[in-house]
Amino acid sequence: xxxxxxxxxxxxxxxxxxxxxxxxxxxxxxxxxxxxxxxxxxxxxxxxxxxxxxxxxxxxxxxxxxxxxxxxxxxxxxxxxxxxxxxxxxxxxxxxxxxxxxxxxxxxxxxxxxxxxxxxxxxxxxxxxxxxxxxxxxxxxxxxxxxxxxxxxxxxxxxxxxxxxxxxxxxxxxxxxxxxxxxxxxxxxxxxxxxxxxxxxxxxxxxxxxxxxxxxxxxxxxxxxxxxxxxxxxxxxxxxxxxxxxxxxxxxxxxxxxxxxxxxxxxxxxxxxxxxxxxxxxxxxxxxxxxxxxxxxxxxxxxxxxxx
Numbered sequence: 001x002x003x004x005x006x007x008x009x010x011x012x013x014x015x016x017x018x019x020x021x022x023x024x025x026x027x028x029x030x031x032x033x034x035x036x037x038x039x040x041x042x043x044x045x046x047x048x049x050x051x052x053x054x055x056x057x058x059x060x061x062x063x064x065x066x067x068x069x070x071x072x073x074x075x076x077x078x079x080x081x082x083x084x085x086x087x088x089x090x091x092x093x094x095x096x097x098x099x100x101x102x103x104x105x106x107x108x109x110x111x112x113x114x115x116x117x118x119x120x121x122x123x124x125x126x127x128x129x130x131x132x133x134x135x136x137x138x139x140x141x142x143x144x145x146x147x148x149x150x151x152x153x154x155x156x157x158x159x160x161x162x163x164x165x166x167x168x169x170x171x172x173x174x175x176x177x178x179x180x181x182x183x184x185x186x187x188x189x190x191x192x193x194x195x196x197x198x199x200x201x202x203x204x205x206x207x208x209x210x211x212x213x214x215x216x217x218x219x220x221x222x223x224x225x226x227x228x229x230x231x232x233x234x235x236x237x238x239x240x241x242x243x244x245x246x247x248x249x250x251x252x253x254x255x256x257x258x259x260x261x262x263x264x265x266x267x268x269x270x271x272x273x274x275x276x277x278x279x280x281x282x283x284x285x286x287x288x289x290x291x292x293x294x295x296x297x298x299x300x301x302x303x304x305x306x307x308x
Contacts, residue, residue, distance in 0.1 A: 003076045004123040004221045006032075006076045006077070006116070006119065006217070007076075007077055007078075007079075007115035007116060007119065008025075008031055008032055008034070008076060008079075008118065008119045008120075008121070008215065009077040009078070009079055009080075009081055009111070009118045009119070009120050010022070010079070010080040010081070010121045010122065010123055010235065010280070011077065011080075011081055011083075011121065011122050011181055011192065012080060012081070012082055012083075012122070012123035012124070013082060013083050013119060013124070013125075013131075013174050013181075014082060014131075014135055014174075015131045015132075015134040015135045015138070015174075016123045016124055016125040017123065017125065017200065017201065018123045019196030020197070020200070020201070020204065021034075021036075021121070021123055021208075022034045022035060022080065023226065024204050024205065024207075024208040024223075025078060025102075025208060025211075026029070026226070027208075027220075027223045027224050027225050027226070028074070028208060028212065028220035028223060029073070029074075029220065029222075029224055030071060030074060030076065030212060030217050030218055030219075030220050031072070031076055031078055031110040031212060031215075031217055032070065032076040032077045032078030032079075033070040033072060033074045033078060034078035034079060034080055035070075035079070035080060036079075036080045036081075036082065036085075037066050037070075037080075037097045037291055038079065038081060038085045038088065038089045038207055039082070039088075040085070040088055040263070043055040045060065046066075047062055052065045052066065053256070055092060056092065056195055058095055058096060058098075058271070059095070059096045059099070060090040060093065060096050060098050060099060061098075062125050065116055066079075067289060074217055074218075075303060076217065078203055079115070081111065083177040083180055083181060084177070086107045086108070087107055089107070089110065089111065089114075090105070090106075090107035090110045090111075090298060091228055093110050093114070094110075101113070103203050103224065108184055108188050108190075109188075109221070113168075119193070119215045119216070119217075119296075120185075120190055120191075120192040120193065121192060121194075121211065121215075122177055122185070122192035122193070122194045122195065123195050123197065124181075124194065124195070124196055124197070125174075125196070125197045125198065126196055127198065127199050128171045128175050129171055129246065130226075130243055131170070131171075131174050131239065131244055132167045132168075132169075132171040132173075132174060133241050134181055134238070135174075136160075136163060136166050136167055136169045136170060136238075137160050137238070139222065140160045140161065141160060142239070144153060149222035152279070156247075157240070160237065161245065164244075164245060164248050164249075164252075168245075168249070168252075175260060177179075180243055193214050193215060195207070195210060195211060198283065205223070207261055283285055294303060
């Protein structure tokens, strides 16, 4: 692939429909091959799957590798950056032994050094309640995309439990993250192409062409659709939860859910256990990691020996 001369960044928050936008942009073969290259675990999984440099150890080598591998034939590279991944990307660059040139940069300045003169799309969603419900259901079922179901990578969605306070938490979180994107764009003098998912889904193909034109990219002559395409996930349960939440929100007088902290701690513990297991799995493939594993095994065996 050629070195990219056009960098396209999709700035978003979770559950805004950014995966659908990715699908349509990819289908044009005019806007790179957008995906979430910089997520905490996603970057590591991608590096392992494609035999790329470890982003936790040599992030800049990883970055160069993804540019080389996923720049489209017309020289466009596209990446999606979630608000929560902005500081993570910055931290990984600062930790890279070869990252001296990034010293003193803000997180956004770091992004711009990695992606010079980027064209920016800001993907957002007006209905924060539906966005929050989408996240709660995805977290509970572990299914974040219909592609996971259609490819057999996930089991059918498990039963889900309505949780007013958890939905409210994500409504506030996504609202804040949108405000933070707006503030960053204002402070960094960035004029993004704003894409609202509620408008985009009315005519995704025409909307994609309009986005390309606004960004100065050519209109596709042929669309190359994936064999398995993203489908809508919301259903009657989403509609029911949405109506219930809006009704309860009107009556909500503030205060805390006495059980929410317990549920939150349980979820965090499960997420930390999963992340810890993933780290140990990665370490098994490297010499330093194998030493740590042997040390842990020795300590466990020592603790189990009966005391004389």
